Amino acid sequence: MMRVLHVSDWHLGRVTYNEPRSVDHDTVLTEIIAVARSEKPELIVHSGDLFDHARPSYPDMSKATTVLKELAAVAPVVVVCGNHDSPLLFQLFAQLLGPDSGIHFIDKPRDPDQGGILRFHGADDTVLRLAVLPFVHSNRAIDAFDDPHHWRAAYAERIGRMERMLAAELLRDFDDRRDIAMFAAHLHVGGANFAGSERPVHASDYYATNAEDLPAVNYAAFGHIHQPQKLPGTQVPGRYAGSPIQLDFGEAGERKSVVLADLRPGQKANIDIVGLSGGRQLRRLEGTLDDLRVLAPSVGRDLCQVTVHTQTHHPALSELVDDLLPDAVVLQVNEVCADQKLEVLTQDAVAADVEPNLRQLFRDYLADQGTTTVAADRVMATFARVLTAVEEQQPAVMPEESLLTDPLESDRAPVAAEVSR
Ligand SMILES: [Mn+2]
Incomplete structure (x- = not known):
């Protein structure tokens, strides 16, 4: 053997x-x-x-x-x-x-x-x-x-x-x-x-x-x-x-x-x-700060990736998480902030207007992606203001368009002749 x-x-x-x-x-x-x-x-x-x-x-x-x-x-x-x-x-x-x-x-x-x-x-x-x-x-x-x-x-x-x-x-x-x-x-x-x-x-x-x-x-x-x-x-x-x-x-x-x-x-x-013991474990933790407080005693020296659900953006979230998990190695803190995402429009609202306009599209985008620091409703309001300004200011006829409607070169009086006159 x-x-x-x-x-x-x-x-x-x-x-x-x-x-x-x-x-x-x-x-x-x-x-x-x-x-x-x-x-x-x-x-x-x-x-x-x-x-x-x-x-x-x-x-x-x-x-x-x-x-x-x-x-x-x-x-x-x-x-x-x-x-x-x-x-x-x-x-x-x-x-x-x-x-x-x-x-x-x-x-x-x-x-x-x-x-x-x-x-x-x-x-x-x-x-x-x-x-x-x-x-x-x-x-x-x-x-x-x-x-x-x-x-x-x-x-x-x-x-x-x-x-x-x-x-x-x-x-x-x-x-x-x-x-x-x-x-x-x-x-x-x-x-x-x-x-x-x-x-x-x-x-x-x-x-x-x-x-x-x-x-x-x-x-x-x-x-x-x-x-x-x-x-x-x-x-x-x-x-x-x-x-x-x-x-x-x-x-x-x-x-x-x-x-x-x-x-x-x-x-x-x-x-x-x-x-084998495997050394320090890798752990993904996710929840509110209160949830994390409950989990904290079980974490020990683990290497953690933490996702925190908050109501409004927390500028000092990483420090807070570090304090909650004093022995752990916090490798990454992600924040999922409630006010940085908008609610998805109901299907009825979407169906009423078959072709979604830019406001609805941007709203859907914010509902999906969220923002990084500023509250989503403020971003949405700013976007709406910019869009309105663009819509109200009727865009001028562009130069290419005037060229298309102008008569061709051969139909005009020769430019040189005008100058010599
Ligand atoms: Mn390998």
């Missing part, structure tokens, strides 16, 4: 609405190291997006290598390059840490015999074969001369070809009394649930791959999607381990975790989800 710890999508260096997440990372990375030490896996797989940026800060690089070394003290570590990671930085890390570090940085997709398949030996005679597939950018996988309508299919087809190639080699001379097959990739499998924080640098980072192309392995360790979940649409046992912290509000309320997979030759994987 070989136990594998699967982690993913750390996004070190992440900043959420100007709030650095390093303290949250410190919390969950300590938890992950503790899980590794107590569960004693024989292999640790990080399925990509170690960093949030291709050029991480020095403290984040130092944090990454320190934590990976702590993990490598327990078992060999494989890190697959994600779409946020830099393949060149991975090469540099590999160079600096050296082949004896026990940390394998997989910088780019490789042929099976050029580093695309790794082998690890268990304490018993078990051999774990691991095929690795880092993120493939779409510009590497599609031909720009192809019809763009086919790009999505071309991408999936190209990835499918890579997967089939790896699978063929992975399962060659496979002895299922001794061998275990695993696949680690940073890819979007069609049908997976998005959080939104996966950030499409190019919309095409969202190009899906086909679940049916996955190699038939004992366990598939996937990264890219931040919500921990089973791989969709496939019988292959596998999971998105998910990010260890809530990276953005799309992930608010999500429970974060890592995966422990016990793999035995010729048997179904035994998969265990180990919960």
